[in-house]
Amino acid sequence: MPIPFRDTDESAELGAAGFLTIRPLSLADGYEGALFIVNARGEPLEFTYNRVETPHPFLWRKADIRRHAHRRLTASLLSTCPAIPKVILCLAEEVGSELFCQDIEMSIPVCRIAPGTAVISVEAAETQEAFGEKDSVNLFWFPRPPDDAAVERRLAQELSRRGLLIEPLERAKKGLDEVYGVSLGTET
Secondary structure (H helix, E strand, O other), X not given: OOOOOOOOOOHHHHOEEEEXXXXXXXXXXXXXXXXXXXXXXXOEEEEEEEEEEOOOHHHOXXXXXXXXXXHHHHXXXXXXXXXXXXXXXXXXXXXXXXXXXXXXXXXOOEEEEEEOOOOOOOOOOOEEEEEOOOOXXXXXXXXOOOOOOOHHHHHHHHHHHOOOOOHHHHHHHHHHHHHHOOOOOOOO
């Protein structure tokens, strides 16, 4: 006879979060990226990855090549990922504000994350919010921050409480290393 119990973790009702990481292969070759979906406990649900080649640089401005590649790569990840997260999170140093503010329209909130002391470019359409107490970070929400009672807000709070606002991005990078080998690029 089983021992009666009740699982007190209610994080399943919060849904899943998607963590987007994009990194260059080398200056002219292309980019690789991953969309890593985890539940509110940080348990992996899906890992979608891809690479894109960049166009020949002689007719392109460097910033335009990056923007073009990020848009193509992100669109490929979103279109092949079998799970739909409640929110997409990414590092502001890796993903420019123009990707979701101008280039790709999302039906779920997107949050770019930056350390509290970092200086990054921000679109007027993004809303900045200081988040956390001990390891303060800035969140840049698009199209707007979720309401306090919204499941997306509660999911972000639960991820933060568990130390999972940034850590899944490191696992996604390790996943890319495992799939493709260690990346040669360091520029973003």
